[in-house]
Amino acid sequence: MSLQGHSANQATKDVLSSGAADSKALAAITEQWCADIPPGTAAPLKVHYTERPGAAHGRRFYPDVSGWAASHNPYVWSEYIDPSAGVMRLVFGAASKLHARDDYPRLVALNAPNRRPEAYFEEICTHSQRRADFTDVKTGAPETGYVLDLLQERDTHVVELLTSTGDAYHPVTGEPIRALTCEGLLRDTPLVGFTREILRRLADAAGRPVELHFALQLGDRDGAILWTPRELRPAETPPEPHPVQGRILLTSSGFTLGRSRLARFERAVYISPAQYSPLSLSNRYELARLLGRLRRAFGDSPWILIGPGRWGTSSPELGIPVRFAEINGAGILIELAEMHDTLTPEVALGTHFLNDIVSHDILCAAILSGREGHRADGTYFEEMPNELARIMPGMESWASVVRVVEARACGGEAFVVWADAVQRRMICAIEFGRGRG
Amino acid sequence: MNEQSNAFAVAQAQFDEAAGILGLEPAMRELLRWPRREYRFTIPLRLDDGSTQVMHAYRVQYNDARGPCMGGVRWHPDETMDTVRALAAWMTWKFAVLDIPLGGGNGGVTCNPKKLSIAEKERLARGWMRVMARELGQDRDIPAPDVYTTPQVMAWMADEFETIAGYSHPAVIAGKPPALGGSQGRTDATARGGVYCVREACRTLGVDPNGAFAVQGFGNAGQHVALLHPEILGGGCLVAVSDTSGGVYNPNGLDPKALVDHKLRTGQVSGFPGSEPITNEDLLELEVNVLYPAAMENVITQSNADRIRARICCELADGPSTPEADTLLHVRGVHVIPDFLANAGGMIVGYFEQVQGKNNYFWTLDIVHRQLDRRMTEAYQSVYRLHKEKSVPMRLAAYLVAVSRMAEAVKLRGWV
Numbered sequence: 001m002s003l004q005g006h007s008a009n010q011a012t013k014d015v016l017s018s019g020a021a022d023s024k025a026l027a028a029i030t031e032q033w034c035a036d037i038p039p040g041t042a043a044p045l046k047v048h049y050t051e052r053p054g055a056a057h058g059r060r061f062y063p064d065v066s067g068w069a070a071s072h073n074p075y076v077w078s079e080y081i082d083p084s085a086g087v088m089r090l091v092f093g094a095a096s097k098l099h100a101r102d103d104y105p106r107l108v109a110l111n112a113p114n115r116r117p118e119a120y121f122e123e124i125c126t127h128s129q130r131r132a133d134f135t136d137v138k139t140g141a142p143e144t145g146y147v148l149d150l151l152q153e154r155d156t157h158v159v160e161l162l163t164s165t166g167d168a169y170h171p172v173t174g175e176p177i178r179a180l181t182c183e184g185l186l187r188d189t190p191l192v193g194f195t196r197e198i199l200r201r202l203a204d205a206a207g208r209p210v211e212l213h214f215a216l217q218l219g220d221r222d223g224a225i226l227w228t229p230r231e232l233r234p235a236e237t238p239p240e241p242h243p244v245q246g247r248i249l250l251t252s253s254g255f256t257l258g259r260s261r262l263a264r265f266e267r268a269v270y271i272s273p274a275q276y277s278p279l280s281l282s283n284r285y286e287l288a289r290l291l292g293r294l295r296r297a298f299g300d301s302p303w304i305l306i307g308p309g310r311w312g313t314s315s316p317e318l319g320i321p322v323r324f325a326e327i328n329g330a331g332i333l334i335e336l337a338e339m340h341d342t343l344t345p346e347v348a349l350g351t352h353f354l355n356d357i358v359s360h361d362i363l364c365a366a367i368l369s370g371r372e373g374h375r376a377d378g379t380y381f382e383e384m385p386n387e388l389a390r391i392m393p394g395m396e397s398w399a400s401v402v403r404v405v406e407a408r409a410c411g412g413e414a415f416v417v418w419a420d421a422v423q424r425r426m427i428c429a430i431e432f433g434r435g436r437g
Numbered sequence: 438m439n440e441q442s443n444a445f446a447v448a449q450a451q452f453d454e455a456a457g458i459l460g461l462e463p464a465m466r467e468l469l470r471w472p473r474r475e476y477r478f479t480i481p482l483r484l485d486d487g488s489t490q491v492m493h494a495y496r497v498q499y500n501d502a503r504g505p506c507m508g509g510v511r512w513h514p515d516e517t518m519d520t521v522r523a524l525a526a527w528m529t530w531k532f533a534v535l536d537i538p539l540g541g542g543n544g545g546v547t548c549n550p551k552k553l554s555i556a557e558k559e560r561l562a563r564g565w566m567r568v569m570a571r572e573l574g575q576d577r578d579i580p581a582p583d584v585y586t587t588p589q590v591m592a593w594m595a596d597e598f599e600t601i602a603g604y605s606h607p608a609v610i611a612g613k614p615p616a617l618g619g620s621q622g623r624t625d626a627t628a629r630g631g632v633y634c635v636r637e638a639c640r641t642l643g644v645d646p647n648g649a650f651a652v653q654g655f656g657n658a659g660q661h662v663a664l665l666h667p668e669i670l671g672g673g674c675l676v677a678v679s680d681t682s683g684g685v686y687n688p689n690g691l692d693p694k695a696l697v698d699h700k701l702r703t704g705q706v707s708g709f710p711g712s713e714p715i716t717n718e719d720l721l722e723l724e725v726n727v728l729y730p731a732a733m734e735n736v737i738t739q740s741n742a743d744r745i746r747a748r749i750c751c752e753l754a755d756g757p758s759t760p761e762a763d764t765l766l767h768v769r770g771v772h773v774i775p776d777f778l779a780n781a782g783g784m785i786v787g788y789f790e791q792v793q794g795k796n797n798y799f800w801t802l803d804i805v806h807r808q809l810d811r812r813m814t815e816a817y818q819s820v821y822r823l824h825k826e827k828s829v830p831m832r833l834a835a836y837l838v839a840v841s842r843m844a845e846a847v848k849l850r851g852w853v
Contacts, residue, residue, distance in 0.1 A: 078552040080486070119512075119550040119585045122657070130704040146702050167588065169624065170701060171660050172694050177701060281447055282759045285735030314584070315515035317443055323733060325681040348514070351551065394740075 012205035015232050024049050026229040030198055034227070037194045043219065045190045048226035053215035054094075054135075057153055060145070062134035063215035063228075064158060065185070066095035069195050070211045070235055071203035073109055074259045074421035075358060077117055077351050083422075085111030086199045089358075090182050092147050092162060093132030095213060095230070103129050104355050106182045110196040113186045117354035121166025121179070127355040128179040147180050158218050161185045189225055191216070202232060209235035209422070236260050242418040242427055249380055249415070250306070250334060250365075250428035253373030257349045258363035260421040264414040264431070265331060269294065270381035270403040271307035271320060273336055279401070284316035290398060292326030297391050302331035304415055304428065306381070311335055311364075312352030324353040332417050332428070333362050336376055338369040363419050365426040373425070380430075384410045407431070444523035452526070455836040458829075464853045465844055472522055474498040476572060480546065480564040485554050492561065496544035496569055498578050499525035502846040503533060505576050506542030507611060507787060509583025510565065510594075516545040524583075530839035531781050535816045537788050542578050544569070550585040562586075562593035570601045575608035575795055581787045582612035592617050608794030611787035620790035622805035623783065628661030628731075629806070630782020631753045632669045633813040634774045635727055638749050639670065641821060642772060647672035649688075649725040651747075653717060654732025655680040655696075655706050658753045658780070662729050663693040673727070677720045678706050680732075684720045685712035722746060730757035737762045745771055752776040767830040775832035777839075778820055785812050 011029050027049035034047045054063040073087035089105040091097040098105055104127045109115060118124045132147050151159050161184035165176035186192055195214075202210045213230040238260045271287070279287065291305075305311075305327055309319025319335075327333065337347050350357040350364035357364060367376045387404040389396045407414045412430040419426045449470050456466045476496040481489050495518055498506040508528040511521075521543045529541025546565060550558060572578060582591050595610040595617060607618035615621065622629075639646045650666055650673050652659045659678070667673045675693050677686040682705035685691065691712060699709045707714065721728065721741060728747035730736055737745060737758040742765035750766065751774045752758065758766065758773065766773050789808060793799045800808075824834035847853050 080552065114554065115552070117551050120587050126704070130702075148702055171625065171657075171664060171697055281444065282735060282756075285756070286738055286759060289735055289738070310515065313515050314513070315444070315517070315520055317517070317519075318515045321734070323681060351549070354551075 009205040012202055012232070016206050016210070016234060023229050023231065026232050029202075030227075030229055033198055033201055034194065037190045037197060043189055044224045045194055045227050046224040048217070048228055050228055053217065053228040053230070055217060056137050057150070059137045060134040060143075060150065061137050062093040062132065063095075064092070064218040065162075065182070065216035066091050066093065066098055067195075067214045067216065068095075068098050068211065069110075069199055069214070070209065071199040072209040072235060072422055075107065075109070075257060075354070076424075077257060077349065077354050078109075078112070078115055080112045080115055081109040082111040085109065086196055088195055090185070091129055091132065092180055093134055093150070094142070095215070096133045096142070097129065097131065099361075101360050103131055104359060105129060106180070107355065107358055108182075108186060108192065110192060110199070113192045117351060122168045124164075124166065124181060125168055125177055125179040128181060148178065155220065157220060161188070161218055185218075191225070191227075194227070206234065209237070211235050237422075238262050238418055238420050240420075242420075244416055244418045244427050244429045244431075246412065246416070246429040246431040247377075247380070248375070248427060248429045249377045250367060250426070251373060251375045252334075252365040252367050252426040254424050255347060255349065255366040255368065255374075256363065256419055256421070256424045256426050257357070257365075258419065258421065259361070261363060261417065261419050263331060263417050265302060265304050265417065266408070266414060267298075267301075267387070267404060267406045268304040268306060268381065268415050270378070270405060272378065272382060272401055272403060273308035273338055275401040276308050276320070281316050285321055287398070287401060288320055288322040288326060290395065290402065291320070291322055294392060294402070294404070295326055295329045298329055300329070302329055304332040304334065304417065305330040306334040306336065306376070308336045308338065310348035310352065311350065313348065319348065324356040328356065328360055330362060333357070333364045334376075334428075335364070335366040336369070337366050363417070363426065365419070381405055443519050445519040445526070448523040448526040451836060452530075452840065455833065455840040458827075458833075458837060459841055459844070461840070461844055462853070465847060468847060468853055469500065469840065469843055472497045472499045472525060473501065475518070475522070476569065477518060478568050480561065480568065482557065482561050482564060484557055492546050492548050492564075494544070494546045494565055494568070495521045496572065496578070497521050497525040497542060498572075499529045499541040499543075500843060501540035501577075502843060502850055502852065503540055504538035505574070505578055506540040507532070507579040507581060507784075507791065508542035508544070510580045510586050511543070511545035511583040512548050512550045512561070512585040512590075513545060514547065514549040516547040521545050527777075528784070529843065530836060531777060531784060532788075533839035533842040534778060534820065534835050535781055535785060535812055536819070536842065537785065537812070539579075539788055539791075542580075543583070544580060545583070558590065559593050562590045563597040566594045566597040567601065570598050573598065573609060575606065575791060579609060579611055579787075579791050581610070588612055588614040588619060607797065608791045611790045613790070618790070618794050618799070620786050620793060620805060621800065621802040622789075622809065623786050624657075625661040625665065626782035626786040626809065627753065627780050628658045628665055628782070629669070630785065630809060630813045631658075631729065631751050631774070631779045632662060632665045633782075633810050634779055634817045635666070635749060635751050636670050637814055637817040637821075638751075638772055638774060639726075641818075642748070644726050644748050646670035647674070648727070649674045649676045649723070650727040650729065651675070651677040651720055651723050651725045652729045652731055653679050653720055653736065654730065654754060655700055656731070659729070659731040660697050660700065662731060662753060663696065666727070667693065676725060677715055677723055679715065679717045679720050680706050682707040684715040684717055685709045686715035686720070686723075687712045727751060730754050733757070735759050737766070739765060742766055743769065745769075747771060749774065752779045755780065763830055763832055773831050774817070775835050777832060777835045778816060781816070782809060782813065785809055
């Protein structure tokens, strides 16, 4: 099937307007484009349409790799990353793990596939996918297994494409530890170039950013890798102009990390930079542990977390030395790039725990004091009623540093956050009911 | 900035307390509370895209009265001269308490290694060495791995040094890969050193080595300590372990080997068969003979110190107890083996690497273990003696031992 120029554009628009279900038409569009992509050294790539991608391995049925890709990359954690080149996330097994909060898909910036947010192999192991989803062939029920167990029944070719070893060793056996990195797949096959090109063409044809789901069958060493498109849809874009009404509390421009969104929150936790600055090193660590206890007290209800300096830093003079588990319930993470009467640190934008930020779909934003488009209304959080002592009795002594502010206790409906990943802008306001604000 | 929020100010305050108790004369105090030499320099780093980024770099040789300096090189976005000074000071005290003939050093580069490609990291390592080479040497200052500087980074640095020097120089860098003269026994040295201290504490205090123990944090040190405690003490029942996912508990014992396998396979300790869940907080308060905090700073504070029921608390992590908690634990009779001493095993193996490199003769793993045991045992006993003599907490006793040894060396040299 051959599609050129106008017809490809129209076909893409038809797919997008069809409710994203017409993966057969999508396969027809992309098959033509695939011919332009240079083959990899490990295996060529072929577009292959099938209703149900995957294969049975014993009693387990699953695609070798499930992928999500977007034509605009909202995770620009390094200056080397070109957001317009796109991004993809890959998991071993069924697509349900692509957006799971409890595991780590491989995050790939399509213009810099070898850049990883981890600095050494032990960190890579910690942030690699551990569990994979599959369907039980006999019962048809979805199930989950451990990646390393599932890979034991696969041939070497697949293991080599999907996993790596490094300078981390099993403390009992001394064997190198294997982690799912997709390194061979990214290095030795045309997948990266193909995905980048196909996203560009689809976005051009659609006239807007797009997202794509796909699956891969890795075949045997001499065979082609089969690429099956699953779903094409317009990328989520926030309403324009932003509908945020009420009192604007926080704004950031050019310093956000995370997808576009319009979200509402019941509460915000504000760490006062002026009160944090005089704390001793020991008390800064203590504050980090307190935030962990607060996170448990909040349960599953997400909140906005605002504080001075770099979240997750190991140097408490430059920020709050939390571990990710202590703040993983936050929906929005705001870094105030100012330290009272001292220095202005380089912003971290969540890079101390980037994989976790992505898995938990947290939006990070930095607010640089004094810069155009940036604003933090600290006075508001300082003056509103503080719920800390009510939520955590016995912690009153921290009330001047830790401000737990609830929208309803301030006469509002909710804290509303609007974020645009393309413009990298964020606005947060307290929203009031009708007739107020 | 508040004094106590600066790492070097904290290090100086700790020194001042020890110097006050020891009654050191003013000139000695002034000499020991400041680094002897500091290097602050820039490295123009050619990036892969052809552009150049200028990196700010440091090296501090804190005090070499007892021998050449040794200490890590950190690559970290938050690196500052004061962090480097503080770490160099702590290295000095640690080597002194261990009675190792080395002084303390530390260095670093303010950079985010997560943003650097492998080629850029190599150029950065070589660039750092090109500036510092003339100030380093097996008898002057020996860099070692630290945050984000791996054995590979050490290998590049060693190669650059030898290229500049024009001859083989294996003792100039510690933490190299074994194939380039790295020492055996580095992987589990931190945990092993801590367990040797615990064994000595059990003997000294009459604590049953077969009793229960718990480990908070199950990274490299936590995993090794779970495996080594029963091996070195000849017994002991691991009843609880935790990581960021939560904890697992079984009063009848958890199989350490199976637990390590589970952690490496699943990424977490939670869900380990035959265990029940336990929170990190509850784990700390278990009635056990030995508690190993091996995770993070300030987990034992004044709010939970009165509920710690362990007989021995072996601090494998850096700074797991606040100063207030440390005092409370001392008053309540919990025997704290301070981080200062407990997690020094890796440093000792770094020293062994320098010794082996100088002789170009490399020890077997068994010799490394025996030498590490001897050093840790002697260090523990010297700290314990002072702890009893002066009725001070073990942490302060360790500082007193270290500072008095440094002061003695300075005096003998006639510097003060």
